[in-house]
Amino acid sequence: MFLLFCQLLSSVFSQESHLYYIPPSPFAQISVGFNESLNTFYFHSGLVRDGSYLLGLQRYYLDKTTNKWRFDEQGGSLCPDPRSSYGSFMYNSHYCIFGGYGTGGIYNDMWEFNTNSNLWSQVNTLTSISPRYSFASTSFVYQNTYYFAVLGGKSGQETIDLMDFHLYNIAIGEWTRKADYSACVDYPLSNAQIQYSNNKIYLFSGSYFANNTSNYYTGLCVYDLIKNSEWVKIPVSQQLNNNTQGGSASYNNFLYNFFGWSFVDNEEMSTSDVFRMNLSDNSFTWEKIYIEGCGDTELQRNSFGFWLQGQVFYILGGVVDDEMQNSLIQITLNNSVNILQCEVIYDNNLVPRRRNGASMVYVTGGFMLFGGMNQNLLFNDLWFLNMTSNDWTLLETLGSTPSPRYKHSAASQGNFIVVFGGITYNNVYLQDLYYYNLPTSTWSIIEPSSNSLQPPGLMGACLLINSPNIFIIGGKEEYRVTLNIWKLDITTLTFTLFYNYESYPYAGIYKHSCSYSIKNNNLMLYTYLGSINAVDTPFCGIYEFNTSQTPLIPHLLTSKTIKMPCRVEPAFADLTDGLVLFAGGQRNQLEIFSDIWIINLNTLEEIQIANLQSPVYASASTYINTTLYLYSGITVDGISSSSPSNNYWQKISLEKSYFDKKITCGPGMYYVDDICEFCLSGQYNQAESHDNCSSCPLGTYFLYEGATDENQCIPCSYGFKSNDPTDECSKCLDNEICYIGTGDNPLSLSKNNELTIFGKTNNQPSDYEPPNFFDKKLILYIVFASCLLIFCFVYALSLKLRIILSYYDIYKNLHFEHHSTEEGHEIPRDIINRPSKLGGFCSAITIIVLIFVAINTIMTYVETKTTEDxxxxxxxxxxxxxxxxxxxxxxxxxxxxxxxxxxxxxxxxxxxxxxxxxxxxxxxxxxxxxxxxxxxxxxxxxxxxxxxxxxxxxxxxxxxxxxxxxxxxxxxxxxxxxxxxxxxxxxxxxxxxxxxxxxxxxxxxxxxxxxxxxxxxxxxxxxxxxxxxxxxxxxxxxxxxxxxxxxxxxxxxxxxxxxxxxxxxxQMELFDFIVLFLNNFPGTVVVIGFLMWLGEYVHKVFTGKTSGRLRLAKKQLKEEIEEKKNKRICRRYSKNTQEYKKLTGTINE
Missing domain, CATH: 2.60.470 (Acid-sensing ion channels like fold)
Known part of the structure; x- marks a missing residue:
C-alpha cells in the first residue's frame, strides 16, 4: 500500500481523459436558424420522445479544434417557455422565434436571442396577431426590408379560423395582415410550406380538416408582393403528392419540397420523396428527384427543422418511423441534376439528456443512469451505457416505474438496481424504495412488511447493498439533516433503525458519499464529506461504523481535510485497499472545484492527482477498472437549480499512472496479460481483487461477458437442464424430471416415484381387533377330517390293524354286551377282558380327536390370549x-x-x-x-x-x-x-x-x-x-x-x-388355560365311549338281540327290594325285642 501511494505521489496531474458531448435528446417540431459567421445552428426547445420539451436554446456548432459538430445548450432564467411547432428567422446575428405550442399553451409572443451576448429578450411588437402553431412561415428580403411571413396554422379553438396571411416588418416590429388565402383552399391549412422567390410568395403542401377527415393540399398558390392584391391559384400539370410536415427551399428560381408525412397506398407514413419545380417553366410541374449518400433511415422523416445556406440544405431532427432523431444532414442542391448528394454530418446519437442529481451505477458490461434534473425538469428515464462501444441505450421498462426525481440514492448488485427517495415535483421528499431487474426490464416497488418501520422521505442520502441487507445512511429530511442508518433485511422486508441519530456531538450529513468494507470479519460502513445544512456548508470528516458493535456508535476517522478543500457533491470512487477518490464538487453554493484527490484511509494522507477539464458538481458518477465516469452535472455557468447542466460526459483513465494493476480490475473482470478483461460468458467475479473468474453453477447459464455476481447466473427453467453455463439450457428427456436449476444429473422418474412414496408415509401402531383365525382353524379341521377318513379307510382294509387295535381297547367296561347275557346273567370277568375290534376302533378315534382338541385349544389360546383397552x-x-x-x-x-x-x-x-x-x-x-x-x-x-x-x-x-x-x-x-x-x-x-x-x-x-x-x-x-x-x-x-x-x-x-x-x-391367565386344557381330555373320552355304547345299543335293538341288561336290572331291583324289606323286618324285630326287654325288666323290678 505504501508503494502504491508513493506511486500516486510521483504521478500527479497525469491522466487520460475523454470527453463525449451530449447532444439534445431526439427532437421534432422545431424551427432552425443559422449564424454563418459562427458556423452555428440555433433552435429553441422542441418536442422530445416522452412528450416533454427540451429546455432553453439548443446549438449545433462546428468545433474548430476538432472540425466536428458539437452540441451545446444555453440556459438561463430569462428565456421563452418550452414549446414546439413555432416559427423562426435570423436577423443581424439574432435568432428570433414566434408563436408555437408549449407548456403555457398556444403563443403569439416573439423572442430574440443575441448570438453574441448569448442572452434572450422578448420583442415588444407594435401590433400582434392571434396565437397559433403549426403554421407556414418564411423570411426574406424585399425592397431592402427584412420580412417574416406567417400563414394559417392551428389555433386550438374551432371558433378561430386561421385563413389569414401576415407579414412582419422586422426592422420596425410591426405585423401587417395581407389577403387571406381562401382563393387557394376552402379550409385553414396547417404544416404547409411558403417560400419567397422573385418578389412572390408560393404556397404548397400542408393539410386541412374537412368532412370529419384529414385532407392534403396538393395545389400551388402565389402571392405577388408587387401587386399586393390577392392569392392566385396556379394550375399545376403534375401535382405534388400528398404531403405535410415536411421542409422546403427556394433556390435559383426553383422550389424544393423535402420528405414529410404522406398518404401512400391508403397508408399514412413518412416519406423520403423529394420534389422540385422550375418556376421559370410555365408548365408548373413537380418533378421527383433522388438522393444518394444517405439511407432511408436518415431521409424518411417529418417534423424536422431545416435551413438553406447558400447551395446547402440542412435538415435537423425530426421523426423517422415514429422515432425522433437528433442527427444533422446536408443536401447539396443542384438544379441541373436529378440526383442530389447527401451527407450525414452529425449522426443520430441517442444519449441521456444532460442533467444533475442523477445516479449512475455499474452493472454487467456497463452503467445504468437513472433520474436527475435539468432546469427544473425532472427525469425518471433509465439508460444503459455499453463500456466497450460507449453507446447509450434508452431502456423500455415494465412494471411500476419510479416517479421523476433527483438527488435520490442508488446502488447495484449483479442484475439489480435499488433506488430510494429523492425529491420530485413541488419539492416533495420521497420515501419509496424500488428495484430494477435487468433480465426482465422490470421495475418493482419494495413494500416493507406491515409491522416494519419505514424511513421518512430523504434526499441526498447514501445507499449501500450488502446482501441480504440494504443500508440507507444520512440524508436530509424535510426539516432536518440526519445521520440515521436504516437497514432493510431483504429476506423479511423489514426496516430497522440501525443507528438512531440524536445530533450532538455528531453532525448530520447529506449529499455525501459512502462505502463499506470487511475488517476482521466485521462489516464496516464509511461516510465521506457531505453537507450539514440547506446552504451546503461542507462537513469535512469521515465517519466509520463498526456494525458488529452494540450499541452502534460513529467513529470519526478525521474531522477535517488538510490539503484537499472541503466540498459537497463531488464524484466519488472507492478504489479499494483503503483508497478513496474525490473529483469536483462545490461548497457553500458559491465555489465549484475541478480537482481530483485521493485519500488514504489508513494513513489519512491526501494527494491531488489530476484536474477535470472544467469545474463540476452533482454529476452522476461511478468507477470501474481504474476509470472514473462522470455524466453531466452543474458547471461554473450557474449554481441555481434553473441553471443548465453541462453538455458532456467524460471518462478519466487513471490506470497508466496510478495503480498497481493487480488490484485495479473491477467486479466482473479479471487480470490477464497486464490488462483487465471482462469475465467470459458463463463466468462471474464478485471481488475486485480476484485474478480469476468463477464458473456459474451447473444448471445455470450466462450468455454475456462481465457478470459481477453469482446471482447473475440464470437458472434453467422447469423442464430444462444445463451443464454448460455458456449456452442456453436444453430440454430434458421424457423419462427425466428437471426442476428449476437442473444441471447434468436430472431426477429419474423412478427416483421421483420413490420420493413421492416417501412423502406419503403414514405408519401408526395398529388398533387392536379381535383376531380372526378362521383360516387356520379351517386348515386344522380339514387335516382332522382327512386323518379320520384315512384312518377309517386303512382300518377297513387292514385286518392286522383291526386285531392290533382291539388289544388297546380303552372302553372294555363300556361295551353294551359286556354287562349281562340275554337271560340277565352277569358275564364273567374273563369274557369281559376279551379283545374288542369296535373298542380298538373307538380308542384310535379317541386319540385322534384328543390330538385335534389339544391343538385347537392351544391355537385358540395363542391367538386370543391378549386384548386391548x-x-x-x-x-x-x-x-x-x-x-x-x-x-x-x-x-x-x-x-x-x-x-x-x-x-x-x-x-x-x-x-x-x-x-x-x-x-x-x-x-x-x-x-x-x-x-x-x-x-x-x-x-x-x-x-x-x-x-x-x-x-x-x-x-x-x-x-x-x-x-x-x-x-x-x-x-x-x-x-x-x-x-x-x-x-x-x-x-x-x-x-x-x-x-x-x-x-x-x-x-x-x-x-x-x-x-x-x-x-x-x-x-x-x-x-x-x-x-x-x-x-x-x-x-x-x-x-x-x-x-x-x-x-x-x-x-x-x-x-x-x-x-x-x-x-x-x-384374556386368560396361564393357569386357567392349563386347567381348561386338562378338562378337555376326560370329556372327550366319555363322549366317544357313550357314542360307542349308543351305537351298540341301537344295533342290538335293530337286530332284535336285546341284551339281558333289563332282566338283570329287574332281578337286581327285586333283590334290592327284598333286601330292603328284610332290613325293615330286622329293624322292626330288633325294636320289638328292645321294648320287650325294657318291659320285662320293669316287671322284674
Whole structure:
C-alpha cells in the first residue's frame, strides 16, 4: 500500500481523459436558424420522445479544434417557455422565434436571442396577431426590408379560423395582415410550406380538416408582393403528392419540397420523396428527384427543422418511423441534376439528456443512469451505457416505474438496481424504495412488511447493498439533516433503525458519499464529506461504523481535510485497499472545484492527482477498472437549480499512472496479460481483487461477458437442464424430471416415484381387533377330517390293524354286551377282558380327536390370549400422572431440487427453548439432499415448539421438500411416522424470508402391558399426525431469485388436547388355560365311549338281540327290594325285642 501511494505521489496531474458531448435528446417540431459567421445552428426547445420539451436554446456548432459538430445548450432564467411547432428567422446575428405550442399553451409572443451576448429578450411588437402553431412561415428580403411571413396554422379553438396571411416588418416590429388565402383552399391549412422567390410568395403542401377527415393540399398558390392584391391559384400539370410536415427551399428560381408525412397506398407514413419545380417553366410541374449518400433511415422523416445556406440544405431532427432523431444532414442542391448528394454530418446519437442529481451505477458490461434534473425538469428515464462501444441505450421498462426525481440514492448488485427517495415535483421528499431487474426490464416497488418501520422521505442520502441487507445512511429530511442508518433485511422486508441519530456531538450529513468494507470479519460502513445544512456548508470528516458493535456508535476517522478543500457533491470512487477518490464538487453554493484527490484511509494522507477539464458538481458518477465516469452535472455557468447542466460526459483513465494493476480490475473482470478483461460468458467475479473468474453453477447459464455476481447466473427453467453455463439450457428427456436449476444429473422418474412414496408415509401402531383365525382353524379341521377318513379307510382294509387295535381297547367296561347275557346273567370277568375290534376302533378315534382338541385349544389360546383397552383422556390428567420429558423424535427431510451445497457449512438450525437438538446430519443420497435431525423436548411438547432449518448459501433454493417426523409411539416398539411434501410451481422456487412450514400434531401416548405371568411394563411416547397441509413459504420466480435470499424450512409442533392410554393384558391367565386344557381330555373320552355304547345299543335293538341288561336290572331291583324289606323286618324285630326287654325288666323290678 505504501508503494502504491508513493506511486500516486510521483504521478500527479497525469491522466487520460475523454470527453463525449451530449447532444439534445431526439427532437421534432422545431424551427432552425443559422449564424454563418459562427458556423452555428440555433433552435429553441422542441418536442422530445416522452412528450416533454427540451429546455432553453439548443446549438449545433462546428468545433474548430476538432472540425466536428458539437452540441451545446444555453440556459438561463430569462428565456421563452418550452414549446414546439413555432416559427423562426435570423436577423443581424439574432435568432428570433414566434408563436408555437408549449407548456403555457398556444403563443403569439416573439423572442430574440443575441448570438453574441448569448442572452434572450422578448420583442415588444407594435401590433400582434392571434396565437397559433403549426403554421407556414418564411423570411426574406424585399425592397431592402427584412420580412417574416406567417400563414394559417392551428389555433386550438374551432371558433378561430386561421385563413389569414401576415407579414412582419422586422426592422420596425410591426405585423401587417395581407389577403387571406381562401382563393387557394376552402379550409385553414396547417404544416404547409411558403417560400419567397422573385418578389412572390408560393404556397404548397400542408393539410386541412374537412368532412370529419384529414385532407392534403396538393395545389400551388402565389402571392405577388408587387401587386399586393390577392392569392392566385396556379394550375399545376403534375401535382405534388400528398404531403405535410415536411421542409422546403427556394433556390435559383426553383422550389424544393423535402420528405414529410404522406398518404401512400391508403397508408399514412413518412416519406423520403423529394420534389422540385422550375418556376421559370410555365408548365408548373413537380418533378421527383433522388438522393444518394444517405439511407432511408436518415431521409424518411417529418417534423424536422431545416435551413438553406447558400447551395446547402440542412435538415435537423425530426421523426423517422415514429422515432425522433437528433442527427444533422446536408443536401447539396443542384438544379441541373436529378440526383442530389447527401451527407450525414452529425449522426443520430441517442444519449441521456444532460442533467444533475442523477445516479449512475455499474452493472454487467456497463452503467445504468437513472433520474436527475435539468432546469427544473425532472427525469425518471433509465439508460444503459455499453463500456466497450460507449453507446447509450434508452431502456423500455415494465412494471411500476419510479416517479421523476433527483438527488435520490442508488446502488447495484449483479442484475439489480435499488433506488430510494429523492425529491420530485413541488419539492416533495420521497420515501419509496424500488428495484430494477435487468433480465426482465422490470421495475418493482419494495413494500416493507406491515409491522416494519419505514424511513421518512430523504434526499441526498447514501445507499449501500450488502446482501441480504440494504443500508440507507444520512440524508436530509424535510426539516432536518440526519445521520440515521436504516437497514432493510431483504429476506423479511423489514426496516430497522440501525443507528438512531440524536445530533450532538455528531453532525448530520447529506449529499455525501459512502462505502463499506470487511475488517476482521466485521462489516464496516464509511461516510465521506457531505453537507450539514440547506446552504451546503461542507462537513469535512469521515465517519466509520463498526456494525458488529452494540450499541452502534460513529467513529470519526478525521474531522477535517488538510490539503484537499472541503466540498459537497463531488464524484466519488472507492478504489479499494483503503483508497478513496474525490473529483469536483462545490461548497457553500458559491465555489465549484475541478480537482481530483485521493485519500488514504489508513494513513489519512491526501494527494491531488489530476484536474477535470472544467469545474463540476452533482454529476452522476461511478468507477470501474481504474476509470472514473462522470455524466453531466452543474458547471461554473450557474449554481441555481434553473441553471443548465453541462453538455458532456467524460471518462478519466487513471490506470497508466496510478495503480498497481493487480488490484485495479473491477467486479466482473479479471487480470490477464497486464490488462483487465471482462469475465467470459458463463463466468462471474464478485471481488475486485480476484485474478480469476468463477464458473456459474451447473444448471445455470450466462450468455454475456462481465457478470459481477453469482446471482447473475440464470437458472434453467422447469423442464430444462444445463451443464454448460455458456449456452442456453436444453430440454430434458421424457423419462427425466428437471426442476428449476437442473444441471447434468436430472431426477429419474423412478427416483421421483420413490420420493413421492416417501412423502406419503403414514405408519401408526395398529388398533387392536379381535383376531380372526378362521383360516387356520379351517386348515386344522380339514387335516382332522382327512386323518379320520384315512384312518377309517386303512382300518377297513387292514385286518392286522383291526386285531392290533382291539388289544388297546380303552372302553372294555363300556361295551353294551359286556354287562349281562340275554337271560340277565352277569358275564364273567374273563369274557369281559376279551379283545374288542369296535373298542380298538373307538380308542384310535379317541386319540385322534384328543390330538385335534389339544391343538385347537392351544391355537385358540395363542391367538386370543391378549386384548386391548384404549381410552382418550385429557392431556393435562395424563401429563400429571406420567412424565413425558426427553422423549426422542426424529426428522428426515429430503430435497431433490435443492440448489447449493448440501453441507453443514451452509445450514443453520435454530429451535425454540423447549427443544434440544441431539444430533443432525446433512449430505447427498444420489442427487437428493437429505437432512436428518434427532431432537427431544425438555418437557412435554408445547404448542409452538419449532425447529427452523436455514440454508444461507448465496444460491440456496429448492422446488420440493419432503418432510418426515417420527417418534416412538410407546406401543410395542412401533414408530409413529408421518411424512408430507410440498412443491412450488413449475416457474418458481422456495426462496425468501418466509419459512415453508410443516405442522404436526403430537398426541402423548401411555401404554401399559401385562404378560401371561402377570409381569407389568409401562411405556411413554407420542402419536404423530398432520395438523394441516404444509404452509407455503416465500416463493420467487426465476427472475427474482437474485433479489431475494434465504431458504427456510420450519417444523411446527402442536400439542393435542387429548392423550391416549392403552392397556394390553391376557384374556386368560396361564393357569386357567392349563386347567381348561386338562378338562378337555376326560370329556372327550366319555363322549366317544357313550357314542360307542349308543351305537351298540341301537344295533342290538335293530337286530332284535336285546341284551339281558333289563332282566338283570329287574332281578337286581327285586333283590334290592327284598333286601330292603328284610332290613325293615330286622329293624322292626330288633325294636320289638328292645321294648320287650325294657318291659320285662320293669316287671322284674
Amino acid at each position: 384404549i381410552y382418550l383422556v385429557p392431556v393435562d390428567s395424563l401429563t400429571k400422572s406420567h412424565n413425558f420429558d426427553n422423549i426422542d423424535l426424529k426428522i428426515i427431510m429430503k430435497m431433490a431440487s435443492y440448489r447449493g451445497n448440501c453441507t453443514d457449512s451452509y445450514l443453520t438450525i435454530t429451535n425454540s427453548s423447549n427443544i434440544i437438538i441431539d444430533k443432525y446430519t446433512i449430505g447427498y443420497e444420489g442427487q437428493v439432499c437429505v437432512i436428518t435431525c434427532n431432537f427431544y423436548p425438555k418437557e412435554i411438547v408445547m404448542n409452538g415448539d419449532n425447529i427452523i432449518f436455514s440454508f444461507n448459501q448465496t444460491f440456496s433454493y429448492t422446488s420440493d421438500v419432503y418432510f418426515e417426523l417420527n417418534s416412538d409411539s410407546s406401543i410395542d416398539n412401533v414408530q409413529s411416522t408421518v411424512a408430507q411434501y410440498i412443491k412450488s410451481g413449475e416457474n418458481s422456487v422456495f426462496r425468501g424470508a418466509d419459512s415453508t412450514v410443516f405442522v404436526y400434531s403430537v398426541i402423548p401416548s401411555y401404554f401399559k402391558k401385562r404378560d401371561s405371568v402377570g409381569i407389568e411394563n409401562e411405556y411413554l411416547g407420542y402419536r404423530i399426525s398432520k395438523a394441516s397441509k404444509p404452509i407455503e413459504g416465500s416463493t420467487a420466480p426465476i427472475e427474482n431469485i437474485p433479489i431475494l435470499s434465504g431458504l427456510n424450512i420450519q417444523l411446527l409442533l402442536q400439542l393435542s388436547d387429548t392423550g391416549i392410554t392403552t392397556f394390553k393384558y391376557p
